[in-house]
Amino acid sequence: MGERIVVVGAALWHEGRLLAARRSAPADLAGRWELPGGKVEPGERPDAALVRELREELGVDAEAGERVPGEWPLRAPYVMQVWTARLSSGSPAPRPLEDHDELRWLTPDRVWDVDWIEHDVPAVRDTLAHAAGRP
Template sequence: MSERIVVVGAALWHGGRLLAARRSAPAELAGRWELPGGKVEPDEAPDAAVVRELREELGVDAEATGRVPGEWPLRTPYVMQVWTARLRPGSAPPRPLQDHDELCWLTPGRIWDVDWLDHDVPAVRDTLAHLGAHETG
């Protein structure tokens, strides 16, 4: 069986809005939007990776609140899992620190106003469906 590398995407909700992050690198992804996140390190739990990635990429203190069911294929051997997350009380506001040049808070009615990366589209769609059946916190 080939090795799978899990990438976590954070569906960070605050005030009923989802945070989207615009890629600044690599060049082929620059200008497109994604859920912030990154690779799960060896021996790291995926929910811990969400918290670490949000701190490294956005400078926020967040907590993972639950996994969205399913996985979405990226380039082999990568697969994406999405976790919902929220800012902890007292966290600094998110700001782009690594790999992004702009952030945008999107209400559910405006989710598709940005040009999501192709592989994020089904993940975002499924995340919205999942959250529609649950509280967004």
């Protein structure tokens, strides 16, 4: 098996709502929605990458929770892992800084109202199932 590069996606929950981010770039993904996140750097733990990416992309202080079971293939050699996250107390509200032009907080019954990027669909579905199984 060749090299695998892990991309972390944030299932950022706040008051029972999941954050979705609309891509502004690259052109083939612009206008579609995704879980915010990004690449894990060499030697970096996935949960630390999640916290770093949320700070860079959304300007927030967040705490990583647990990993949602499974991983989802992206364009080779990338695979996505999703981690739950929550805003740290006192964190500013998220705002789109890099590669996004809009954010939406979606209640579980409205999650499918946005046009998710194809590779995020199974991750979002499993994230909702994982959240529903939590007390």
